[in-house]
Amino acid sequence: MQISRRGFLKAASVGVAVTTTVGAFGFGEAEAAVVAHVRPFKLANTMETRNTCPYCSVACGVIMYAKGDLKKGEQATITHIEGDADHPTNRGTLCPKGAALKDFVLAETRLKYPMLRKPGSDKFERISWDTALDRIARLLKDDRDRNFVTTNKDGVPVNRWTSVGFLAASATTNETAFLTYKVVRSAGILAFDNQARV
Amino acid sequence: MGGNAAEAHPCGFKWVTEAKANRGAKLIVIDPRYTRTASVSDLYAPIRQGTDIAFLNALINYCIKNDKIQWDYVKAFTNVSYLVKDGFAYKDGLFTGYDEIKRDYDRSTWDYQIGPDGFVVADETLQHPRCVWNLLKEHVAQYTPELVERICGTPKDKFLKIAQWIAECSSKTKTMTSMYALGWTQHSKGSQNIRAMAMLQLLLGNIGVRGGGMNALRGHSNIQGLTDVGLMSHLLPGYLNMPVEREKDLATYMSTRGFKPLRPSQTSYWQNYKKFFVSFQKSMWGPAATAENDFAYHFLPKLDVPAYDMLRAFELMHDGKMNGYFCQGFNPLLAAPNRTKITESLSKLKWLVTMDPLDTETSRFWENHGEYNDVNTASIQTEVIQLPTTCFAEEEGSLTNSGRWLQWHWPGGSPPGEAQHDNWIMAQIHLRLRKLYETEGGAFPDPIVNLVWNYKDKNEPTAEEIAKEISGYAITPVKDPADPTKTLVEAGKQLAGFGQLADDGSTACGCWVYSGCFTEAGNNMARRDNRDPDDAGLYLNWTWAWPANRRILYNRASADMQGKAWDPSRKLIEWDGTKWAGYDVPDIAPNAAPGTVGPFIMNAEGTARIFARGMLREGPFPVHYEPFEAPIDNVIAPKIRGNPVARVFKDDAEQFGTSAEFPYAATSYRLTEHFHYWTKHNRVNAALQPEFFVEISEELAAEKGIKGGGWVRVWSKRGSVKARALVTKRIRPMVCDGKTVHVVGIPLHWGFTGAARKGFGPNSLTPFVGDANSDTPEFKAFLVNVEPTDGPAVS
Numbered sequence: 001m002q003i004s005r006r007g008f009l010k011a012a013s014v015g016v017a018v019t020t021t022v023g024a025f026g027f028g029e030a031e032a033a034v035v036a037h038v039r040p041f042k043l044a045n046t047m048e049t050r051n052t053c054p055y056c057s058v059a060c061g062v063i064m065y066a067k068g069d070l071k072k073g074e075q076a077t078i079t080h081i082e083g084d085a086d087h088p089t090n091r092g093t094l095c096p097k098g099a100a101l102k103d104f105v106l107a108e109t110r111l112k113y114p115m116l117r118k119p120g121s122d123k124f125e126r127i128s129w130d131t132a133l134d135r136i137a138r139l140l141k142d143d144r145d146r147n148f149v150t151t152n153k154d155g156v157p158v159n160r161w162t163s164v165g166f167l168a169a170s171a172t173t174n175e176t177a178f179l180t181y182k183v184v185r186s187a188g189i190l191a192f193d194n195q196a197r198v
Numbered sequence: 199m200g201g202n203a204a205e206a207h208p209c210g211f212k213w214v215t216e217a218k219a220n221r222g223a224k225l226i227v228i229d230p231r232y233t234r235t236a237s238v239s240d241l242y243a244p245i246r247q248g249t250d251i252a253f254l255n256a257l258i259n260y261c262i263k264n265d266k267i268q269w270d271y272v273k274a275f276t277n278v279s280y281l282v283k284d285g286f287a288y289k290d291g292l293f294t295g296y297d298e299i300k301r302d303y304d305r306s307t308w309d310y311q312i313g314p315d316g317f318v319v320a321d322e323t324l325q326h327p328r329c330v331w332n333l334l335k336e337h338v339a340q341y342t343p344e345l346v347e348r349i350c351g352t353p354k355d356k357f358l359k360i361a362q363w364i365a366e367c368s369s370k371t372k373t374m375t376s377m378y379a380l381g382w383t384q385h386s387k388g389s390q391n392i393r394a395m396a397m398l399q400l401l402l403g404n405i406g407v408r409g410g411g412m413n414a415l416r417g418h419s420n421i422q423g424l425t426d427v428g429l430m431s432h433l434l435p436g437y438l439n440m441p442v443e444r445e446k447d448l449a450t451y452m453s454t455r456g457f458k459p460l461r462p463s464q465t466s467y468w469q470n471y472k473k474f475f476v477s478f479q480k481s482m483w484g485p486a487a488t489a490e491n492d493f494a495y496h497f498l499p500k501l502d503v504p505a506y507d508m509l510r511a512f513e514l515m516h517d518g519k520m521n522g523y524f525c526q527g528f529n530p531l532l533a534a535p536n537r538t539k540i541t542e543s544l545s546k547l548k549w550l551v552t553m554d555p556l557d558t559e560t561s562r563f564w565e566n567h568g569e570y571n572d573v574n575t576a577s578i579q580t581e582v583i584q585l586p587t588t589c590f591a592e593e594e595g596s597l598t599n600s601g602r603w604l605q606w607h608w609p610g611g612s613p614p615g616e617a618q619h620d621n622w623i624m625a626q627i628h629l630r631l632r633k634l635y636e637t638e639g640g641a642f643p644d645p646i647v648n649l650v651w652n653y654k655d656k657n658e659p660t661a662e663e664i665a666k667e668i669s670g671y672a673i674t675p676v677k678d679p680a681d682p683t684k685t686l687v688e689a690g691k692q693l694a695g696f697g698q699l700a701d702d703g704s705t706a707c708g709c710w711v712y713s714g715c716f717t718e719a720g721n722n723m724a725r726r727d728n729r730d731p732d733d734a735g736l737y738l739n740w741t742w743a744w745p746a747n748r749r750i751l752y753n754r755a756s757a758d759m760q761g762k763a764w765d766p767s768r769k770l771i772e773w774d775g776t777k778w779a780g781y782d783v784p785d786i787a788p789n790a791a792p793g794t795v796g797p798f799i800m801n802a803e804g805t806a807r808i809f810a811r812g813m814l815r816e817g818p819f820p821v822h823y824e825p826f827e828a829p830i831d832n833v834i835a836p837k838i839r840g841n842p843v844a845r846v847f848k849d850d851a852e853q854f855g856t857s858a859e860f861p862y863a864a865t866s867y868r869l870t871e872h873f874h875y876w877t878k879h880n881r882v883n884a885a886l887q888p889e890f891f892v893e894i895s896e897e898l899a900a901e902k903g904i905k906g907g908g909w910v911r912v913w914s915k916r917g918s919v920k921a922r923a924l925v926t927k928r929i930r931p932m933v934c935d936g937k938t939v940h941v942v943g944i945p946l947h948w949g950f951t952g953a954a955r956k957g958f959g960p961n962s963l964t965p966f967v968g969d970a971n972s973d974t975p976e977f978k979a980f981l982v983n984v985e986p987t988d989g990p991a992v993s
Contacts, residue, residue: 049610050726052597054590055873057416058210059599064591064610078591078611088728088737089599095208096886097873103880104589105611109557109952110879111586112615117564119579124562129616129626132583137630139549141640143521148641152502156446159642160499163520165511168429169527169553169620170421173595174604175664176620177420177427178708180526181435182482183628186645188499190440191506191514192431194424195417197974198384198508198533 046079053098054171060098061087078105140164140187148188165191199228200250200382200391204235205870207379207415210600211235214377217409226360228253228352229381230865230941231893232928241363243356246934247865247941248385248825248979252349254394255341255820257361261401262335266365268403271764275755275797276400276806278331279320281311286818288337291835292842293817301843305812310460318460318803330809334397337819340834349822349833351932351939368402370764375404379415384866384977386841388969390820393810397820400806406755406785406797408735408768416600417874419590423598426744427668427709431506434498435668435709438475443500448492457802463794464804465787473699477707481667486648489703497645507973508534509966513847515543526553526620527587531560532875532949535964535975536853536916541573549581553623555589556879559949567950569920569990570958586617593619595661596715596723601749604715605741606724622658629656650706662721666692669716670699670707692717695746711744722747734770734781747783752806754778754786754797761792815843815970825979826967827914829857830935843970850966855915860981862898864914864942866960872947878954890957891922893943894984899925901940904986911987912942912963914980919944919958920987942982 046065053060061084068076081101085092094101114132115124147163166184168177184192203211215238217223227239236242245253261267272278285307287294295304310318311328324331343361347354367374376399382391396405396412404410416422428435445451452475457468479493487494503510508530514520516539523544534540544550544563552561564578565571591611596604613619628649635643650667653659670693678684687693695714699705707713715723727739736749743749750756753770757763761773771780773792778784786795796804810818824832826840840846868874869887877883892912894904904910906925911918921944932939948957963982968975 047610049608051590051607051610052419052599052605054419054597055876056207056210057419057422057598057600058207059419059597059603059605060209061605066610068612070609070612076610076612081591086726086728088730088740090209090212093209093212096871097877097883098209100877100880100882101591103882104556104876105591107556107879107953110555110589110614110617111557111584112617113586114616115584117580117582117584119581120576122565122575124582124584127583129618132585133623133626133630136551136583136627137634139522140627140631141634141638143548145640147521150642152443152500156443156500157496158443158500158502159496159645160502162506162514164522164524165506165514165520166524167508167511167526167528167530168424170418170424171527171590172420172424172620173593173597173661174420174423174427174668174709174712175595175661176624177424177429178435178668179621179624179659179664181427181429181708182649183624185498186482186628186649187631188642188645190431190499190501191511191520192429193506193508193511194421194429195528195533196421196425196430197968197972 047076050084053094053101055097058089060084060090060094062094062098062101078102081105144187159188160190161188162190164189168192168194170195199376199395200378201415202229202233202235202379202381202867203377203415204238205233206417206868208870210415224363226363228360230929231867231943234870241360243352243360244930244932246349246351246932246939247863248828249350249822250382250391251387251394251820252341252822253346253352253357254391254398255338255822256343256346256357257364258334258394258398258401259338259341260343260361261365261368261398262338264365266368267401268368268370270758271403271755272401273322274759276808277803278329278334278808279322279324280330280803280809281319281321281326281328282330282333282809283307283309283311284328288817288819288821291821291823291832291838296842301845303815303817303843308812308818310811316458317462334808334819341822345834348935351934364398364402367404370403371767373404373407373409373765373768374399374402375409375411375413377413377415380417381978383969383972383974385979386826386844386967386969386976387816387820387823388974389814389971390816393814394820397808400808403764405806406750406752407764408750408756408770411750414600419599420597422600422602423596423604426598426711432501432504434475434478436474436478436711438471438478441495441498441500443502445500448495451495459804460802461796461804464802465795465799466802466804467799468802470699472701474696474707474710476701476703477670477699477705477710480673480703480706481670481708482650483645483648484650484673484706486644487703493703494645497648505973507968509968509973509975512540512543515546516849518546521548522550523547524551524553525558525560529558529560529875531558531563532946532959532961535961535977536850536966537959537962538917539966540961545573545578545580547580549583551583551585553585553587553620555587555617556876557951559875559951562951567956570950570956585623586615587623588613588617588619592617596665598744602743603741604712604723604744606721619658621661621664625657625659662716665716665721665723667706668708668712669693670696670705670710670713672704673706674704676700676704694718714746715742715744731781736781738781738783748785749782750785752785752797753782754784757792759792816841825976826854826965827860827981828979829861829863829939829981830937833935840967841970844967845970845973846967853915854965855981857981860914860983862940862942862982862984864912864944864960864963864980864982866944866946866964866977869945869947875947875949875959878947878949878952881953884952884954887947889922889955890948891924891945892984893924893926893929893945895929895931895940896925896927897931898940898984899923902984902986904984909987909989910984912944912982912984914963914982916965917962919962920990921958942984
């Protein structure tokens with residue numbers, strides 16, 4: 001859900017222009033001079049988006065302000081995040097963690113590129129997504145073909161693969177969770193967990 | 199108790215202070231530390247960590263002895279009148295059927311007596327010696343205020359005052375809520391901690407009512423969602439179970455899942471299990487799941503052990519039996535116990551893939567950071583692929599909060615660099631693996647090559663598309679069971695809810711408890727109408743809650759036997775003569791007249807279980823067990839160390855310390871300014887609480903010659919850390935069984951990546967053992983030693 005303040009501000013500035021022309025207060029040129037030097041309100045250029053805090057499960061509503069509109073295909077940079085006053089739980093408030101969310105989004109240690117650390121190496125090297133994903137698929141396929149167990153000693157189908165495991169993330173969405181479930185379970189992986197046990 | 203909401207869940211805790219200010223609510227805090235929650239409490243008492251069950255059983259005993267029971271509620275809505283099998287007994291810390299070698303019980307006697315009519319035998323007068331009520335009375339009788347003082351270190355007068363306040367909530371018009379978090383779960387008997395309080399809440403009539411309940415203050419934004427969607431080794435979505443290998447086909451799997459009602463006219467909603475299961479299979483494998491192949495039952499892997507939980511996964515790695523591992527937004531190098539073992543385990547992997555928006559310690563476990571990560575990089579042969587993902591601000595979808603609300607959110611920012619959404623990454627992994635199987639063949643490709651993948655852009659499934667799969671759709675037209683000539687849902691359309699699921703393959707539904715979140719009416723999780731009639735606090739049109747948009751579970755229990763609210767000021771739903779109606783979606787068939795159907799519709803009994811039958815591994819009633827590392831022996835069962843049924847791997851048992859070597863009782867916790875290991879990447883949070891410290895009492899500091907702000911070394915049998923000492927009045931020594939016990943508090947946050955100073959985490963010290971039911975590691979109670987030391991060398 002995105003709300004632009006641009007529309008509102010456009011209407012407001014039309015109001016200002018009309019006032020200027022007519023000179024409602026009778027100071028025609030002086031009023032025009034005042035309007036001319038007032039800087040446009042900074043929020044005029046931000047896009048607001050509703051989100052929820054990704055930290056604890058109180059799930060406070062937040063409003064993110066960005067320069068640029070994702071929906072128009074523009075590059076968008078978050079410039080500010082604040083509590084959502086309409087949200088019934090937090091009613092606009094945020095804790096010291098939520099109030100600093102912008103620092104997480106813009107952290108210097110946000111990862112930007114797929115990286116590879118070769119066995120024994122002391123560094124990460126940048127690789128392409130295709131290289132990374134093809135490598136992962138090959139590692140999975142080879143290990144699965146080698147270690148997949150189709151039946152147990154009694155001949156009962158068990159179709160399990162226990163030499164590869166997957167820890168999922170309790171900060172991902174339900175939709176990512178289900179897609180992850182589909183991919184991991186269809187491969188026969190049993191060692192599948194998330195932070196719920198921690 | 200078991201939580202510190204003012205610091206860990208501040209914006210939720212605001213409602214506690216609201217209740218204090220506007221409703222005259224009283225806040226009781228029972229915690230080893232005088233926390234910020236305690237600082238605004240009306241009554242605070244210290245307790246030694248890991249002894250909650252002794253305290254809670256004593257509260258139950260107090261309520262029984264003083265007749266502070268909500269009797270109408272307890273008699274009608276719980277199993278207190280049911281008779282238990284004759285073989286069941288308790289002695290010296292153990293129930294009937296214990297096998298010391300297996301560290302497990304034969305639970306066959308832990309059940310009800312069944313009458314010739316096939317229903318549980320009950321004695322409504324509660325006179326029969328084998329009824330649950332009398333067994334409970336007998337079980338908790340030994341938990342006296344004196345025993346509480348001896349085990350927990352809580353002064354007797356403080357305990358009695360708390361007991362008196364809590365017992366008042368047995369009134370029909372007074373309600374207590376319990377808010378707990380990891381302070382209860384991170385123990386080798388965490389499930390029983392929670393169960394003990396749930397039993398007390400039932401005896402007080404506080405479950406299913408407004409302002410009552412057992413409130414798990416969950417730690418992560420979607421830990422509830424990931425549990426609901428079943429991302430755990432032993433689960434299918436919606437709390438269905440993964441099959442085990444002795445369940446050789448679907449009929450065998452279903453044979454123990456009939457859920458026949460145990461009392462007359464009960465709902466026993468799990469009777470619909472097969473509908474949920476088959477609809478899940480159809481959502482996974484569509485046309486490849488047919489009645490002829492047991493709906494692709496063998497496409498699911500079968501368990502040979504109860505769970506492949508995280509601890510077992512690291513044990514397998516340590517044994518060289520695990521070759522590859524994925525960490526998607528998970529930092530086990532700091533989040534899993536016994537870091538030395540975690541490092542050794544990761545070093546034995548052939549490959550590790552991490553997916554995270556941030557640069558985690560786990561993805562750099564091979565990198566030497568001096569004393570903060572002292573590894574021999576060259577000797578570690580693990581190949582590591584680190585994948586950059588988007589964060590919340592750049593993605594769309596729903597998260598499930600502690601109140602079970604599924605709230606939709608929207609992206610507002612562009613990802614940095616080449617970071618990609620998890621959905622895209624998971625799709626790429628699947629599509630590439632699928633292609634390899636399609637072209638090369640290989641081991642049992644069927645579940646991979648037949649996985650339903652009907653997304654418009656196969657490379658990037660959208661959140662809406664997946665939400666629709668989760669909520670469920672008709673594969674063939676769904677007919678009205680009352681009138682088969684009528685079609686309720688046309689083929690291809692979204693289902694209205696789980697009531698429309700079928701077990702014949704005509705419906706698909708990824709997670710039955712979420713059915714209804716995305717219907718033909720649209721995305722219910724995106725609703726934003728925040729009106730709240732009569733300030734009931736329910737907000738039925740704000741997003742969507744599972745199940746069926748119900749906000750308070752078991753809400754039928756908020757009304758008496760005539761269907762009127764126990765407390766008119768806390769009305770939820772009432773019987774209007776023909777149906778249940780009110781502020782909330784009824785948690786009962788709307789036309790089930792009072793007096794017939796019990797409120798606990800998921801239980802075959804229709805009632806809540808004071809006696810848990812064989813549902814938990816330790817026993818039907820909670821028993822006080824000490825932590826595996828405890829400063830004193832178990833005074834009620836001196837021969838038992840820790841939880842007698844918790845799984846302990848051999849090497850780990852050898853790494854438990856004793857109180858002779860490690861005299862101090864340590865615990866871990868989080869600070870208000872920090873969120874686990876993430877916020878050390880944020881400059882603001884890193885600056886607010888910049889440096890790793892441990893918290894000790896003035897008495898311990900004096901005894902050991904430690905100065906506030908000075909350096910200390912803290913070590914356990916498994917590792918050693920260096921920290922600043924925070925000498926505080928917030929932690930006080932306690933006397934337990936005649937012995938002075940000092941508590942050492944160890945906050946978590948620090949590592950070797952991010953914007954914060956480098957530091958250690960408590961997991962360098964903690965034992966590798968978990969709860970017997972959930973395998974949650976025992977982070978909250980372990981033993982350490984402490985000594986003053988020099989600070990790190992300044993370069």
